[in-house]
Amino acid sequence: MKILVPIKRVPDPTQKAKLKDGHIDLAGASWIVNTFDEYAVETALRLLENGEGPTRIAGSEIVVVSLAPEDAGKEIRNCLAMGADRAIHVVASDAELDSLAVVKVLAAIIAAEKPDVVVMGKQAVDGDANQVGQMLAGKLGWPQATFAASIETDAAAKSLLVGREVDGGVEFKRVPVPAVVTVDLRIVSAHAVKNGVTPATHAYGGDGARLPSLKGIMASKKKPYEQKKLADYGVGAPVIKETVVTLPPPRAAGQLVADVSTLVKKLADEAKAL
Template sequence: MSKLRILVPVKRVIDYAVKPRVNKAQTAVEKNNVKHSMNPFDELSIEEAVRLREAKKPVEDILAFSAGPAKCQDTLRTAMAMGCDRALHVVEEKQELEPLGVAKLLQKVVEDEKRNLVILGKQSIDDDANQTGQMLAGLLNWPQATQASKVEIDESDNVTVTREVDGGVETLRAKLPMIITTDLRLNEPRYASLPNIMKAKKKPLEKKSLKDYGLDVENRLKTVKVQEPPPRQGGGKVEDVDGMIAKLKELGAL
């Protein structure tokens, strides 16, 4: 069985328990003075990579990666406290990268770091794009299995992935190298213990910039306006079935 050199991309997002608010200019979601944390789907990816090592698979190295402002380093330290061996941070303060730009960066990291397995969250909870893993697989021309709920790797480098689909469960099999995106039923991420948090401070965290990779990651999309959805209207009561039918006809539902 080949040694596994795993890449786990992670993203710093507004904490899932925070209700996002639109900024006054209606150009984006307000991020200042708002609690941030690691994207929950990325926690699943880290957990799965660590579990492969604990299952005695030949995991040589687990590399956590993030691109974004300096505060992303806190997210990367958390990733290392959860079990990643080292981290790579592409510092970018001016723009928030779109999925294609992130996929291009990940392609370079995979090639430079000689990765043969990428495990990443199926989407981030801020933009819900669900695109980066698929784009990365296309750029690398690697097989992919999205929305994984179970991952198994055998001695012949065959990766078997179970995923939930609308009609039930689908099982995919491919050989390494491979891209896997994670879904909520895959595992239960562990909490970083205090000793591991202290150890993570000594693990290597390398910083780079977009210029180091020489890529065109200019955003292709422009947000014209951001608005909160209108408040839901209260329901009404009817006396009987005839009243319900009359109300539905009034609303144009029948």
């Protein structure tokens, strides 16, 4: 099975947002791979390896793709260090992109690469748009399984049973390959990915994606890394433009109350909330 994982680098979400000239000031920002995309790389690895080994299933391949500025190599290579096999880096600045442009480029790369599955984060934690996976599936005419909390492959790896976190519970949807899957937080819990190769008893290390090993980091430097230009894909001007960014007003300072009876009294009389 061949899996394509689109990834985005994002400013570290623990940094405080500052503005410059009406937009987010990213000068001096530190960057990370979007958490959900890192989980997507982890998901792809779990789908294509024997977790007890770990050994990769013969003939399997993971290609990471990113549309990002020239200097995003470190974040992209981080995914190779985790275990992805090769990278395609389409050099582009944020100002040149919107979700439809990203989808157009990804669709062209997918047409050439012909992956069985696209696995990606459900949203980027900077823009919080949650659009690209669904749009990509729509554009390709592929089925989609969004907000995946679990994935199970069938014996022939021809379809995926995806547990999706929806309002009111967990929906199980089966999609044939090729398909687009977007992953939610709980996809990286112990038994969330079942590929029929990793023993069912195998519990992955728990929270989050794996950290690259030293060996993985060394290997990543030699893995194929292809750089492309946005112009290669005939993308026009963005149709979604950010006109201005503002920061929300801070919440008025609250008060500490001494005991429960004071709290209830204040909620009833002052806040009129009870």
